[in-house]
Amino acid sequence: MDDFTAHKSGGILAKAELHVVALLQDGACGSLPFHNVQHTLEVYVQVLKVGNHVGLDPTELERVLLAALFHDVGHVSGFEGHETQSSDLAKAFLEDWDYPSEGLAVVQDCILATRMPQEPKNLMEKVLCDADLFHLGTLSFFNKNALLRKEWAQHRNMQYSDRDWTQLNITFLEGHSFFTTYGQRVLEPVKQENLAQLKDRLGWLDPF
Secondary structure (H helix, E strand, C coil): CCCCHHHHHHHHHHHHHHHHHHHHCCCCCHHCCCCCHHHHHHHHHHHHHHHHCCCCHHHHHHHHHHHHHCCCCHHHHHCHHHHHHHHHHHHHHHHHHCHHHHHHHHHHHHHHHCCCCCCCCCHHHHHHHHCCCCCCCCCCHHHHEEEEEEEEHHHCCCCCCCHHHHHHHHHHHHHHHHHHHHHHHHHHHHHHHHHHHHHHHHHHHCCC
8 A cells, every 4th residue: 555545544634635635626727728727736735754754743744634635725716815715614524523623723824834835834845845845846847847838838828938938937937946945855856857957948048
């Protein structure tokens, strides 16, 4: 049994996963190239990786995993301010299941910490922030980046030339920092390689 199956197999995580997948598949997110069910479940697994690496205890890990499941459901009603909507949807669901108020507050704070620019205040929030942008430090970066560009073009009417898109991503990666030791040790070196490739690409796109 893999880590994802083991964690979602019981209790509130299983209920939340079923609820969130239904929301994402049936709503606007069902047609989004990037912010879809696959992204949410990938962030869940990435929280497991990062959270276990930094030593979150089982209660802390459960709360961040719940936040991972809900962190993008606000996209069903729009892009702007989706984190607040995601937090509200998490609150409504968890209150229906009598989830402890202290834990609910942590879940909501973790979701809100993913707003750009990310400013996490504690380790749990840092874990979710790094999991949400995990792809920046992986070999899948350029594939994920192409999906995000497609999503912005199709659903937000945000069109970029190849040069402008490349420059936008260079600026973003240069301004980004991973917050956890996992992010800094494992993801950051690959992110720097991705950044170097972007800069090379920009050189090809520059006019002579």
